Amino acid sequence: MSIYTSRDPAGRAAGELAILSLGIASTLESCMAAGAQAVAEGRERRAAYKYACELEAARGRADDLGRVAIRAVRHVASLEAEVRRLRVALDQRQAHIDRARGAK
Numbered sequence: 001m002s003i004y005t006s007r008d009p010a011g012r013a014a015g016e017l018a019i020l021s022l023g024i025a026s027t028l029e030s031c032m033a034a035g036a037q038a039v040a041e042g043r044e045r046r047a048a049y050k051y052a053c054e055l056e057a058a059r060g061r062a063d064d065l066g067r068v069a070i071r072a073v074r075h076v077a078s079l080e081a082e083v084r085r086l087r088v089a090l091d092q093r094q095a096h097i098d099r100a101r102g103a104k
Contacts, residue, residue, distance in 0.1 A: 006012040
């Protein structure tokens with residue numbers, strides 16, 4: 001039945017307009033909810049990507065610092081070896097000086 005064949009065309013038109021308005025409002029609500037969900041998912045994806053990038057950068061820095069630490073430990077070990085060698089040479093020199101003084 002349409003508004004043209006109804007006994008109350010104004011009431012029928014108001015009813016159809018109300019139903020149509022409710023449908024549009026429901027559709028708009030669904031669209032708004034879907035949009036809000038898409039925005040939230042986008043934020044989560046960007047946050048996850050940012051975290052992954054920062055984590056990868058931190059791992060790279062940690063690798064670099066690890067290499068620096070290994071070089072530093074090796075350098076300290078070589079310096080300790082040189083100190084030992086110099087102490088042995090100094091002890092030999094002092095022993096030679098002590099023997100030379102004792103011979104006179």
